[in-house]
Amino acid sequence: MKDFIIHKAGSRGHAENEWLSSYQTFSFSRYYHPERIQFGALRVLNDDTVAGGKGFGSHPHDNMEIISIPLEGALEHRDNLGNTGIIRKGDIQVMTTGTGVFHSEVNADPEQPVKFLQIWIFPKQLNVKPRYEQITLDRVHQVNQLQQIVSPYPEEEGCQINQDAWFSMGTFERSKTARYNARITNNGLYFFVINGSFNIEGQKLDSRDGMGIPECGPVNIEALEDNSTILIMDIPMKVDQQNM
């Protein structure tokens, strides 16, 4: 393994108001850290908690792939393309925002908070037609193994995004291992521990820690405690974009 970067959970940016608590691995909104701008095409990794009945009102996005992964609770989506839906733990939501979309994401439960990861990836192609997709995973396939949840191709498992990026998730018992290799040359790997702790190539990562490896061969991960969940993002390190 050549090089890596670790983003400890406690080092992330944090924004809080009466309805939102957001921990930000990379610079976002009013959090700016010149060494925390992006990891290749991975630009935003926000760990958000939204109070019951509250949420993000209608607002725009363009030219970004936005992936939402609920961790607890229920999130209600509406957009100006006519899409509506509620996503819960085990679901994945993807928006290709392209030429522009307005959407809202609101906690569907009036009482309980919703927790979710909000991930933004720079697109491969600019100014494409906006697109929305949500899927429900069979989480049986995440037990002690990695399940692919996002890919660039509709024929592959998971939601489709407009970038040469693949996401996988798995929940492991203590001492269980897995091995992951980037799908294409020049992709790097970003590991984000959702729960528990992992040993990744000799580095211990705890809950909500992140680790990026820009250039690597196969990477071994080992769960250090039961019910440890990890998200692996296989990301282009160079953002070459085609304008449509």
Add this chain to the structure above:
Amino acid sequence: MEQLKILAAGKNKDIMTVIDRLINTHENWSGVTVTTTEEAIDTAKEARYDLLLICAGLSSVEEKELTEELHTLQPNLRVMRHYGGGSGLLESEIQSYLKTI
């Protein structure tokens, strides 16, 4: 601190309305948003800008022609692409720009 003068060009009128609000409510920024390259060129003939923000919808040809034309009018104008179409990245994009000058 002198305000950063921003000219933002993109084709989605609704999004550009939001971008306009974000730029002009920021204490250190001011600017104009336009939805055509012609409007951008006319605007650049009227006032000096520090930064051209390329927003969604311009084709690669339009983007190239606009950049070339504006550099003829204002050689020191810096050009940056805005991603995300909202408040999420605008602040850090501008902060990154300011680090380069």
